[in-house]
Amino acid sequence: MSEFNPSRRKLLRVGAAAGGAVAAGVFAAPAVSAPAQEAPAAEAASSPGATMPVTLDVNGREHQLTIDTRMTLLDALRERLHLTGAKKGCDQGQCGACTVIVDGRRITSCLTLAVMQQGHEITTIEGLGKPGNLHPMQAAFVKHDGFQCGFCTPGQICSAVAMLDEFKAGIPSHVTSNLAAAPVLGGDEFRERMSGNICRCGAYSNIQDAIAEVAGVKA
Amino acid sequence: MKAFTYERATTPADAAAAIAKNPQAKFIAGGTNLLDLMKLQIETPGHLIDLNDLDLDRIEPTSAGGLRIGALVRNTDLAADAHVRRDYGVLTRALMAGASAQLRNQATTAGNLLQRTRCNYFYDTNQPCNKREPGSGCGALLGYSRQHAVVGVSDACIATHPSDMAVALRVLDATVETIRPGGETRAIPIADFHTLPGNTPQVETVLECGELITSVTLPEPVGGVHVYRKVRDRASYAFALVSVAAIIQPDGGGRLALGGVAHKPWRRGEADAALKKGSKAAGDALMAGARTTEDNAFKVPLVERTIASVLAEAKGTP
Secondary structure: OOOOOHHHHHHHHHHHHHHHHHHOOOOOOOOOOOOOEOOOOOHHHHOOOOEEEEEEEEOOEEEEEEEEOOOEHHHHHHHHOOOOOOOOOOOOOOOOOOEEEEOOEEEEHHHOEHHHHOOOEEEOHHHHOEOOEOOHHHHHHHHOOOOOOOOOHHHHHHHHHHHHHHHHOOOOOOOOOOOOOOOOOOHHHHHHHOOOOOOOOOOHHHHHHHHHHHHOOOO | OOOOEEEEOOOHHHHHHHHHHOOOEEEEOOOOOHHHHHHOOOOOOOEEEEOOOOOOOOEEEOOOOOEEEEOOOEHHHHHHOHHHHHHOHHHHHHHHOOOOHHHHHHOEHHHHHHOOOOOHHHHOOOOOEOOOOOOOOEOOOOOOOOOOOOOOOOOOOOOOOOOOHHHHHHHOOOEEEEEOOOOOEEEEEHHHHEOOOOOOOOOOEOOOOOOEEEEEEEOOOOOOEEEEEEEOOOOOOOOOOEEEEEEEOOOOOEEEEEEOOOOOOEOOHHHHHHHHHOHHHHHHHHHOOOOOOOOOOOHHHHHHHHHHHHHHHHHOOO
């Protein structure tokens, strides 16, 4: 371990804590309280860019930050607010690991800039439920073993929660047969609507079981 | 990503004028395509003008009996709109066949029209690409070209336009409404909006510098059975190899437009006129003059077979 510098060691400790939390069936990230006021980030110093003040409303709490305009919402959540639930998988909108809920809708946080998100209500996995008080979707993922490594899980859960709201709003999908009627909950619809969340471990059938249980239908 | 400054536009005219003053600037709305390209430094704007505060997010009836779709209407909202589902089903079907739910929640109507090709040689900055770097050559012509265009191609570029929505707008005869930096507006038929590559594949639309899309209008509904069939390598969340947007009338006539085969949504009057004769006649008319590679020659028969399948589906739909 001697070749690791202190920041690397600290990173490993945080990673181990997060892994333990997953193993215990708790999806919220380790509790790291973000200061309400932060100084400009070090990342801007290495490659000079424009910085701007922005206020982000995350999980019901306002955070005033000064950030590089290039910073994605995902990077702001992870690197500045230390909300490491949303994951950086592909960083190009293809894998869904960074999915968060903005104004009630699921989006890929890697494909939006943090400066574009002022005035919007952002909910991450940490805001859905807490250890001891899990969101029903989190509890269902634990019960049905809806994961193996857990990396895609925060994105899967945020996506699944918002997907059920899309059903309630009557939003059709590619597999909805009758556009004049409300979509019908079920396996084909879940599979199509969750296609933006990739699980490299292939836990899809258990993910679907968890979603079906929360939706109150057969998988 | 290259550094850039950022502002939020307050009116469409101001936004257009701001770009005219700074040609290094770009508009951003959903950001799902632009930010992806900026991370790869394929797009390197020095300034971004965020359009999301503009009052362009509504769907309203027009005096001509059609619909006006604001440029900022998200793909999900457009697909789910009750009028669109009832009268322009092919548009809902096309939108829902594209991307993922997360991206449809972000992506806008105007941004969808303006998205860049997904050609892998355009995306790989180590490869030559006349679209990304005019004059550098085309990696796809002698490379891996399974996804690429078969009609309307040139020696400079065989990229396709990746949008599903635009194919439906083409079959619906939509119109793109814009405002220019001087404040004047114009209406561009969707047929004329996207361009073929020719010797300038870097030019993809007829929009001028600073010209901003404000809305897309649909004419009065034409009835018929609406079908959008997308053939792709996965059942969900993949770009089209071939797609067919169709409006079929009870007498067997109607309209067809294709995606995945050209630099723009592909429609020909001859094909619509030949539709009553069947899929072979319509497919031949659409694929006339096709120039294929070894990798993408399969698209020509696939077009005819997909049309046949669409016609059979339309016949079986009450």
